[in-house]
Amino acid sequence: xxxxxxxxxxxxxxxxxxxxxxxxxxxxxxxxxxxxxxxxxxxxxxxxxxxxxxxxxxxxxxxxxxxxxxxxxxxxxxxxxxxxxxxxxxxxxxxxxxxxxxxxxxxxxxxxxxxxxxxxxxxxxxxxxxxxxxxxxxxxxxxxxxxxxxxxxxxxxxxxxxxxxxxxxxxxxxxxxxxxxxxxxxxxxxxxxxxxxxxxxxxxxxxxxxxxxxxxxxxxxxxxxxxxxxxxxxxxxxxxxxxxxxxxxxxxxxxxxxxxxxxxxxxxxxxxxxxxxxxxxxxxxxxxxxxxxxxxxxxxxxxxxxx
Amino acid sequence: xxxxxxxxxxxxxxxxxxxxxxxxxxxxxxxxxxxxxxxxxxxxxxxxxxxxxxxxxxxxxxxxxxxxxxxxxxxxxxxxxxxxxxxxxxxxxxxxxxxxxxxxxxxxxxxxxxxxxxxxxxxxxxxxxxxxxxxxxxxxxxxxxxxxxxxxxxxxxxxxxxxxxxxxxxxxxxxxxxxxxxxxxxxxxxxxxxxxxxxxxxxxxxxxxxxxxxxxxxxxxxxxxxxxxxxxxxxxxxxxxxxxxxxxxxxxxxxxxxxxxxxxxxxxxxxxxxxxxxxxxxxxxxxxxxxxxxxxxxxxxxxxxxxxxxxxxxxxxxxxxxxxxxxxxxxxxxxxxxxxxxxxxxxxxxxxxxxxxxxxxxxxxxxxxxxxxxxxxxxxxxxxxxxxxxxxxxxxxxxxxxxxxxxxxxxxxxxxxxxxxxxxxxxxxxxxxxxxxxxxxxxxxxxxxxxxxxxxxxxxxxxxxxxxxxxxxxxxxxxxxxxxxxxxxxxxxxxxxxxxxxxxxxxxxxxxxxxxxxxxxxxxxxxxxxxxxxxxxxxxxxxxxxx
Numbered sequence: 001x002x003x004x005x006x007x008x009x010x011x012x013x014x015x016x017x018x019x020x021x022x023x024x025x026x027x028x029x030x031x032x033x034x035x036x037x038x039x040x041x042x043x044x045x046x047x048x049x050x051x052x053x054x055x056x057x058x059x060x061x062x063x064x065x066x067x068x069x070x071x072x073x074x075x076x077x078x079x080x081x082x083x084x085x086x087x088x089x090x091x092x093x094x095x096x097x098x099x100x101x102x103x104x105x106x107x108x109x110x111x112x113x114x115x116x117x118x119x120x121x122x123x124x125x126x127x128x129x130x131x132x133x134x135x136x137x138x139x140x141x142x143x144x145x146x147x148x149x150x151x152x153x154x155x156x157x158x159x160x161x162x163x164x165x166x167x168x169x170x171x172x173x174x175x176x177x178x179x180x181x182x183x184x185x186x187x188x189x190x191x192x193x194x195x196x197x198x199x200x201x202x203x204x205x206x207x208x209x210x211x212x213x214x215x216x217x218x219x220x221x222x223x224x225x226x227x228x229x230x231x232x233x234x235x236x237x238x239x240x241x242x243x244x245x246x247x248x249x250x251x252x253x254x255x256x257x258x259x260x261x262x263x264x265x266x267x268x269x270x271x272x273x274x275x276x277x278x279x280x281x282x283x284x285x286x287x288x289x290x291x292x293x294x295x296x297x298x299x300x301x302x303x304x305x306x307x
Numbered sequence: 308x309x310x311x312x313x314x315x316x317x318x319x320x321x322x323x324x325x326x327x328x329x330x331x332x333x334x335x336x337x338x339x340x341x342x343x344x345x346x347x348x349x350x351x352x353x354x355x356x357x358x359x360x361x362x363x364x365x366x367x368x369x370x371x372x373x374x375x376x377x378x379x380x381x382x383x384x385x386x387x388x389x390x391x392x393x394x395x396x397x398x399x400x401x402x403x404x405x406x407x408x409x410x411x412x413x414x415x416x417x418x419x420x421x422x423x424x425x426x427x428x429x430x431x432x433x434x435x436x437x438x439x440x441x442x443x444x445x446x447x448x449x450x451x452x453x454x455x456x457x458x459x460x461x462x463x464x465x466x467x468x469x470x471x472x473x474x475x476x477x478x479x480x481x482x483x484x485x486x487x488x489x490x491x492x493x494x495x496x497x498x499x500x501x502x503x504x505x506x507x508x509x510x511x512x513x514x515x516x517x518x519x520x521x522x523x524x525x526x527x528x529x530x531x532x533x534x535x536x537x538x539x540x541x542x543x544x545x546x547x548x549x550x551x552x553x554x555x556x557x558x559x560x561x562x563x564x565x566x567x568x569x570x571x572x573x574x575x576x577x578x579x580x581x582x583x584x585x586x587x588x589x590x591x592x593x594x595x596x597x598x599x600x601x602x603x604x605x606x607x608x609x610x611x612x613x614x615x616x617x618x619x620x621x622x623x624x625x626x627x628x629x630x631x632x633x634x635x636x637x638x639x640x641x642x643x644x645x646x647x648x649x650x651x652x653x654x655x656x657x658x659x660x661x662x663x664x665x666x667x668x669x670x671x672x673x674x675x676x677x678x679x680x681x682x683x684x685x686x687x688x689x690x691x692x693x694x695x696x697x698x699x700x701x702x703x704x705x706x707x708x709x710x711x712x713x714x715x716x717x718x719x720x721x722x723x724x725x726x727x728x729x730x731x732x733x734x735x736x737x738x739x740x741x742x743x744x745x746x747x748x749x750x751x752x753x754x755x756x757x758x759x760x761x762x763x764x765x766x767x768x769x770x771x772x773x774x775x776x777x778x779x780x781x782x783x784x785x786x787x788x789x790x791x792x793x794x795x796x797x798x799x800x801x802x803x804x805x806x807x808x809x810x811x812x813x814x815x816x817x818x819x820x821x822x823x824x825x826x827x828x829x830x831x832x833x834x835x836x837x838x839x840x841x842x843x844x845x846x847x848x849x850x851x852x853x854x
Binding site: 030031032033034035036037038039040041042043044045046047049050051054081082083084088089092148151152155156159162163164166167251252253254255256257260261262264265268269270 | 357359441517561562569573575733742754775776
């Protein structure tokens, strides 16, 4: 197990370097950021030159990347054009997004697995059909539509939840955006759980367990659900990274100053430091989530062992 | 590990992050309620966007930073929010005998909110700092009219002087400024934020200043959480006449204009001047009439690359006139913009007023929709160069809709569906890059937001030879000489007349087609009243009253 983890960690290095370099190149392909700083006014050549110098924009791309990466290893992510350090932005943005993702993930796990289990156990019943129709609706509507509609209904019209989350993120203000963020994945989790539960409920070991006279609760939770969870956990692990990246839309709608917002600002203002810094952390989280999933397999199914 | 424990452990791992994080946030919710601020004390909660640059007077060239600077600073002159007429604010008098060397006398006893006194040096030091190229101030070019600018910000290489030779401190409350050319309306330009004074602490502890800027204006910053919110409270030592009518302003940064609008409707926001386009159709009823839509000092135009041979012929000028006449401005402003644009009939803005140089209908037939005449002119001029007109725009801004509408209008007039196409450029930076490096081959969108309400500001930087923002690279010696004459003319009315004479040359040369004047929009909650927009389309915060 230990060697497996080390091997996986080593594999992350080329993935990490490759993806950061790609992002770096892509942001640069967007054009010269200095021109945009001056708005509709033509830049003063003397000033533009000084600013290019300050941000190493006169160097060839590979040298800029090397300079950037060498600073990155000392945890110096550079500054944005308005003088804030990217590390301070990371410190504001990631906790906000992690809170949102955590609430969304909890909702996704509890309701996704819950709905899937109910509908898988009672195939063809009204609850099964209900879940199927509901998930179909959720999957087919884009997130931003769900977001604006729920915001208008619950936030503006009925005043049940705050319309936007703002600076102080309270659980109260996060529920609405979390539901929106979780909704699509939740639907997939429910359907995935339903299918595997339905398949496994006819399996021999379930019949054996029932024949042994075990209470139904134990049969379902300890035998049926546990074996059915493997594909679900795979999906959830990959989804954790996707949720953080996909929070962009939800964060904009509900005014949450998280990763999505700063990443968006960074792209609009062509701030290489911000974009690459944020994406770097996202990549690390994504890689870690994937590793966690692979390790969880062993916990769920003792037959899977890592040498 | 028994089977049951193992499953439980798996579930716990999967959700533990969630529980920890939500635990944190729920305990915090009891501490500081987000929606409970405001209310008593007469605080105005207002929409804000994250400033793009550090909050230094000469380094701020966009509206979000500018809004704050105008609250915490009062310059030598100030503009009336309704008429945009300049009048002395911190200046007691600004006089000159030759329109070139100006003597500025300050009203004595003004203070910065850190307690220090505003002196002539506060201005001279601030201007020297703003002009010096190594300080990388985006507004550095505003000091180009002052003598010695060439030395502190040479076009290439390092500066040969650290201070502007044209600025001299006479005594605590007096300084003189010598300009490189006669400029009769120069005093009226000094209300722009680049000309604000700076306290000594700006130079002694720059980092601390940037965290909490200090000014001499009606408000002071009491707290600022970067990229999320700022609290401004009235500055008790303020000497100006425009003292705040409210207990302060809380600016809230929004990720999206739609989110701000939702908050405005839900009663969590009082003043919203970032109304999204999507809300404009319903805003009158949504807000019960608490909405204002007035022209701002912004004009939108389509410019042509006159540096391209095919666009510099006499025939091409006729083609440009034809294109201008093929654009149905009233319909586009109504359908695409919900009346938040006003069809343009000159190259300035209605906020200047007739006395300030705005002249309705100056452009005449050329800016009036006439499909038949348009087609005739374009054909007479030899047709559109290259057979097809492209209008470039940056795709990261809200431009596609109107560019398509303009092209449709031209195509209909020409009776040819491929006469005109929009050409999106990925980002604003790339778009500006193509313009400044003269890479444009067809028409492109341009816009101009005035720096100060003067006709000079709408003509000189945009259309004189080699001017800083002359994107079409238009050059007409007659135009230049009329502008110079107007600048040298001490009589304001006569000067405005000469500027308009110059402007009339644009009708035939047409380096840029006027499209429309942009309006400023603002909506407000039932908690506040007396909300209006200044000519720069920024709310006049100090006049807002809270019920």
